[in-house]
Amino acid sequence: MDYKAIAQQTAQEVLSYNQDTSGWKVVKISKKVTVSSKTSRRFHGNIYRVEGIIPESTAKLSDFLYQPANRVTWDRSLKVHNMIHRIDSDTFICHTITQSFAMGSISPRDFIDLVYIKHYAENMDIISSKSVDFPGYPPSSDYIRGYNHPCGFVCSPLKENPAYSKLVMFVQTEMRGKLIPSIVEKTMPSNLVSFILNAKDGIKVHRASSGHRYLNGHSSLQKNN
Template sequence: MDYKAIAQQTAQEVLGYSQDTSGWKVVKISKKVTVSTKTSRKFQGNLYRVEGIIPEPTAKLSDFLHHPGNRISWDKSLKVHNMIHRIDSDTFLCHTITQSFAMGSISPRDFVDLVNIKHYEGNICIISAQSVDFPGYPPSSNYIRGYNHPCGFVCSPLSENPEYSKLVTFVQTEMRGKLSQTIIEKTMPSNLVSFILNAKDGIKAQKTSRRGFHPNTLSSFQKKK
């Protein structure tokens, strides 16, 4: 499987989604986060667009979002998020297991996604992802294997304040199993709003922990010891 070629194609598709301004229907606005949707061209479901403003410069925001080691510390929708294979410095495979949601009516799913980080003019960063087959992580009987059609994050500087970023997230997830599309459509917008709010909280917590760390603390402790 040519993972690099798939990654390039996925990045282009996500870029195309970000430039597509027609046909979106707003389905939820909450706490300055807007969720819009249109029919997916990839499967019998929806493509979701989620927009919010994050108080972080674009470079730091993109690092925060794509770092697998940090993800479960702030993303409450996940219980596992591990990098399982690195292809190059900007392309890798991740294995993800979600939490159950919709009061347990949607059981955990697992995904194997090809993730790519690509930078564009104007300090725009796209972190794209698409589910792929990977021999090291075949489907198991423990979880229903879901499938993410081209999705990802588009991070760009806020024109009026470059210390803030506009984050646009695209999601088109095929849950599989025996779920009705109605349940998914009812629960997805609220979950997507929560994702943006959780990211904001995670960035705030990270800043707080950085402010609380002083390089001289360890040396002072060692002297006392």
């Protein structure tokens, strides 16, 4: 399987979602986070678009979101997030296990996702992910194996204040199992708002406690004093 080619194609698809302005319906606005959705072309469900402002530069925000090592320390929707295979400095495969949500009516899922960061002009970064098959991590009886159709983060400098970033997230997750679609549709918007708020809190804590240094496989960035 040509993982690199799949990663590049996924990033291009996320870019196309970001450029697509038609058909989105706002389903929730809370604490300056906007969630919109429309019918996915990939599966019988919705694709969600989540927008928020993060008080951090785009380069540092991208580094923070890309590195898997500390994801579970701030992302309360996950209980496991491990890199299981590195392809190159910009591409790796992760095994993720979610927490249960919707008051326990949606049990934990696990995912095998191909993650890739691509830098674009005007300081825009896309961190894309898509579920793939990976030898050594077949589905187990412990968890229902979910599937992420092309998802990702689009990080770009806020025009009014480049020290801040606009974060746009796209999610189209097929939970699988015997779930009533309406349960997912009712709970997903609130969970997506929580993700953005958790990321804002997480980057604030990380900035204060990491010696002002961001480290991952592709860069090391000093905090501006």
